[in-house]
Amino acid sequence: MTEKEARKLKSIGDLSPFFEPESVAIIGSLSQIWFGGQAVLKNLHDFGYSGKIYLINPSYDEVQGVRVYPTIRDVPETVDLAIIVTAARQVPSIVKDCAEKGVRGIIIGADGFAEKDREGTELQNEVVEIARRAGIRIIGPNTVGTVNTATGMVTATYLIGYDKIKKGGIAFAAQTGIIGPQALPYEDWGYGISKICDFGNKCDVDESDLLGYLAEDPDTKVIAMHLEGIRDGRRFLEVAKRVLREKPILILKPGRSKESTKALLSHTGSMAGDQKIYESAFKQAGIIQVNSFKELLEIPRSFSCQPLPRGNRLGIITITGGAGIMAIDTATESGLTLAKLYTETNEKLSKIHPTLVGNPSDLGPLVALGGELPYGEVIEAILNDENVDCIFCVLYGGLLPADFYLQILNDIKNPEDKPMTFWVYGPRLEGVDQICLELGNNGYPVYRDMETATKALGAMYQYAKIKKRLVI
Amino acid sequence: MTEKEARKLKSIGDLSPFFEPESVAIIGSLSQIWFGGQAVLKNLHDFGYSGKIYLINPSYDEVQGVRVYPTIRDVPETVDLAIIVTAARQVPSIVKDCAEKGVRGIIIGADGFAEKDREGTELQNEVVEIARRAGIRIIGPNTVGTVNTATGMVTATYLIGYDKIKKGGIAFAAQTGIIGPQALPYEDWGYGISKICDFGNKCDVDESDLLGYLAEDPDTKVIAMHLEGIRDGRRFLEVAKRVLREKPILILKPGRSKESTKALLSHTGSMAGDQKIYESAFKQAGIIQVNSFKELLEIPRSFSCQPLPRGNRLGIITITGGAGIMAIDTATESGLTLAKLYTETNEKLSKIHPTLVGNPSDLGPLVALGGELPYGEVIEAILNDENVDCIFCVLYGGLLPADFYLQILNDIKNPEDKPMTFWVYGPRLEGVDQICLELGNNGYPVYRDMETATKALGAMYQYAKIKKRLVI
Known part of the structure; x- marks a missing residue:
C-alpha cells in the first residue's frame, strides 16, 4: 500500500483532517485582509496554530512574508487539509490537484453552488464526485469553516478580530456561519468551546458524521446543532442515541412555518422535511429541542460547566x-x-x-x-x-x-x-x-x-x- | 381657603407632586453614600434636578455642604415632595410632620411594612390613615422611587452610578425596584425614558392612578407595567380602555403558577387573583401581555420610536x-x-x-x-x-x-x-x-x-x- 493509499483509507469516516491537521493549505484569494486567504492565515497565526501553513495562488510569490505556491502540487511536503476560497468555477480543478497531492480533507469556503442555482448544483456534484473517488472528505461549500480550540485550528474565512477562545466543553455545528468566531464574541463572553463546524451546503460531511466524531472527542461535553435539514434521519438518530448516553445534544430546527420551510431550500438547498416528524423523532431519541438561536447558544453553557x-x-x-x-x-x-x-x-x-x-x-x-x-x-x-x-x-x-x-x-x-x-x-x-x-x-x-x-x-x-x- | 387647604384639594388624584415637584425634602439616613439620603441627594444633583432640595435629619447640621434641618417643620419654604428613608417605626411621626408642613406627596423608601408581617401591615395602615386625612398621596412603602427624565427628577434611594437617561417615550412602572436606574443600564443602552415608578407595597398610589397620570403625560408614548396584583380591576380596566385609544399598554403579570402566586403575597402583600381572569380581561381591553421581564423591558422600545x-x-x-x-x-x-x-x-x-x-x-x-x-x-x-x-x-x-x-x-x-x-x-x-x-x-x-x-x-x-x- 502506497502512502497515498494508506492516507485514503484512513480518511473514510474520519474527521480528524478537519480538526487536527498537521498541515494546512490555503488556496485562493489573497487580495483582501478581512476575507479569504489572508484572513485565514492571520486567524491561524492569531489563535496559535502550530502546524504547517501553505499559501496557494498562482498570482503571488509572497504574502505577509509567507511564500506562496502556484498550485498545491508544488508544496514540497504532505498537506492534510485544504481550505479553498476561490470562485466556485475554479473549485473542481483545485479539488483534482488536492486529490493528486493526497489531501485528506477540504473545506470549501466559496459560495455559488447548490444554494445558488442548477448550474451551481451541478458544479457541487462534480466536486463531490472527484473528492469521493480520491477518498477526500469535504466540509461545505458555502461555509465559514471550523474551529478546534485544543490546537488553535481556526479556519474562519473572515478576519475574526480577537485571538483566543477559551477551551471548554461546548461543540457547535450549524448550517450557517453565524456560530463562527467572526460572528460571536466568545472571548468577551468567557465562553468555553471545544469545536465549531459550519456545514454550509453539507455536500459531504454531515450532522451524523460530526456527531460520531464529537462522541469520541474528549474535549466535547455538550453538542449544540442548528440543522436546516437532516440528510439521513435514520442514521442520525442511531448515532444520536449512542451519543446521548454520554453527552447531551441540543438541536434548533428552523422550518416551523410554511414560509421558513420554503426559504430553507434556497439557503442551503435543504429539504426541511416534516417538522412534526422531526420533532417527535428528536423527542423519542432524547434530543433536547430549543426554539431560538439565543437558547441554542446559551443553554449549552450550563451543561458544559x-x-x-x-x-x-x-x-x-x-x-x-x-x-x-x-x-x-x-x-x-x-x-x-x-x-x-x-x-x-x-x-x-x-x-x-x-x-x-x-x-x-x-x-x-x-x-x-x-x-x-x-x-x-x-x-x-x-x-x-x-x-x-x-x-x-x-x-x-x-x-x-x-x-x-x-x-x-x-x-x-x-x-x-x-x-x-x-x-x-x-x-x-x-x-x-x-x-x-x-x-x-x-x-x-x-x-x-x-x-x-x-x-x-x-x-x-x-x-x-x-x-x-x-x-x- | 387657606394655602394648605388649596394644596390639599389639588393633591387628590394628582401625581404631579411625585414627578414635577418644585421642592423636595429627603428625610432620614445620611450615614451611607450609596444608599439613603446621601444617595438621593447625589442622584438628584447628577441628573440635574433644578428644584429646591432640603435634607432632614436631627443628628446632622450639614452633609456634602448642604444644610440639614432637624425636622421638615423647620424648613422655611414649602415642600412638594418628601422622600422618607428611615426605619419603618419612625415613619408615622414623620408623615404627621409632613402633613403639618403641607407636603403633597410622600415616597416611602423604607421597608418593614405590609411585606414583612402583621405588625408592619398595621404600621402601613396607620401611615395611610394619617396621609389620607391630610390629603397627601403616598408611593410605597418599600420602593426605590421614581424618575422623570424631563426634569432630572430622580428619587432612586440607591446611588445610580451614571448621570443621565435619554429622554424618550417609555414609561415604566413595577412592583419591584428592578426597573429603576440603579438596576438597569438605560444610559448605556441609549434607552429613552419618560417616567419610572416603583409602586413598592402600593399602599396608596396604584396602577390606575399612574395610568391616569401617564395618559395625560405628553412625554409618554408607551406604558409598560409589571403588576404583582391589581387593586381595583374594574377601575383599572376602565382607565386602561381610555388610555389604549392613544397609547399602548404592555403588562407582565407574574403569578402564572401556584408557587409564584404564593410568593407574591410575601413580596408586596399582593393577592394575585385568578391569573386566567386577569389574562382574559387584559386581552378584552386590548392590553398587550408579555411573558418575561426581558420582553417587558425591550418590546416598548419599538413602540416609543x-x-x-x-x-x-x-x-x-x-x-x-x-x-x-x-x-x-x-x-x-x-x-x-x-x-x-x-x-x-x-x-x-x-x-x-x-x-x-x-x-x-x-x-x-x-x-x-x-x-x-x-x-x-x-x-x-x-x-x-x-x-x-x-x-x-x-x-x-x-x-x-x-x-x-x-x-x-x-x-x-x-x-x-x-x-x-x-x-x-x-x-x-x-x-x-x-x-x-x-x-x-x-x-x-x-x-x-x-x-x-x-x-x-x-x-x-x-x-x-x-x-x-x-x-x-
Missing part, C-alpha cells in the same frame, strides 16, 4: 424580590418546581438574617443595612438542603465588582450533583460585562436574562432524566 | 442567510407573515446585486466581494414595497462601525407607517454595544437577539389592530 441535577426542585437566591417571583414562573414553565426548604435550612438562613428565610431567599432587604452581602453563606445553606436539586442565583452588578462574586463562588463547596445558574443585572453595561466574563472564564454559567438561566436548569433536568433512561 | 404598521407583512433584510430563516419562524409565531415582494422591488434588488432578490433579502454573499455594503439601497427598496408593512433588519457589528449604519439609516426616507427593528451581532461586545448605543440614541430600536426584535414588530401589529378597533 455544571453537574446534572438529580431532580427538579429549584432553590432561588435573589437580591430583588420581584425577580425572584418572575423566576418562579419561568422555572415552572421549564419543568422545575420550587423546592420546599428543610426547617434546618430556614434556621440557618434566619441566623444569617431573618428576612432571608424561605425560597426564594431574598438578599434585597440587606443591601440597605450595609456590610458585606452574605451571598456565600446563603448559597451554601440552600445548596446543602436535601430538598434542593439546583439553584438559580441573581447577582447585582452594581457597586460590587466581579472579584467579590468570584471569591464567594470559588469558596463554596458545591455538591457534585447540584447545578447553579446565574443572572447578572446592573446599572452599567461594563460592570455586567465584567462579571459575566470573569464568572464565565471560571466555569460559572452566567446569563443576561433570567428566563434563559432558568430554562437552562430545566433543560439539564430534562437531560438527566433522558440519560438515566438510556444508560439503565 | 417607530410608527405603527398598517399590516403584518414582514420584510427581512439579513447579512446571514441562516438568521433570516430563523427569524421567519419567530416572526410568524408573533403573528407576522412573510411579505411577497412586488416584481418591481425584486428588479430593484437585482440591479443592486442579483443575490439580493427575495424575502429575506440576504446581503451575506456580498461581504466577500468587498466594497461598501448596500444596506441603504436594500432597505429603501423593501421599505417602499406596497406589500411590506414592517421590516426586521440584521446588522453585523464586526468590522463596520456604528457610524456606518447610522449614516445609512439617517439617510433613508422612512414611510410614516412602516416600523423597523434591528438585531446586531458581532465578534466583539464593544462593537455591538457601540452600535446599540448609537442607534438607540438616534431612535432606532436595536435588539441583541432576533426573537425579541421580531416579537416587538408582532406586538406593534397587535396594538395597531386594537387601536383601530377602539378608535372607530
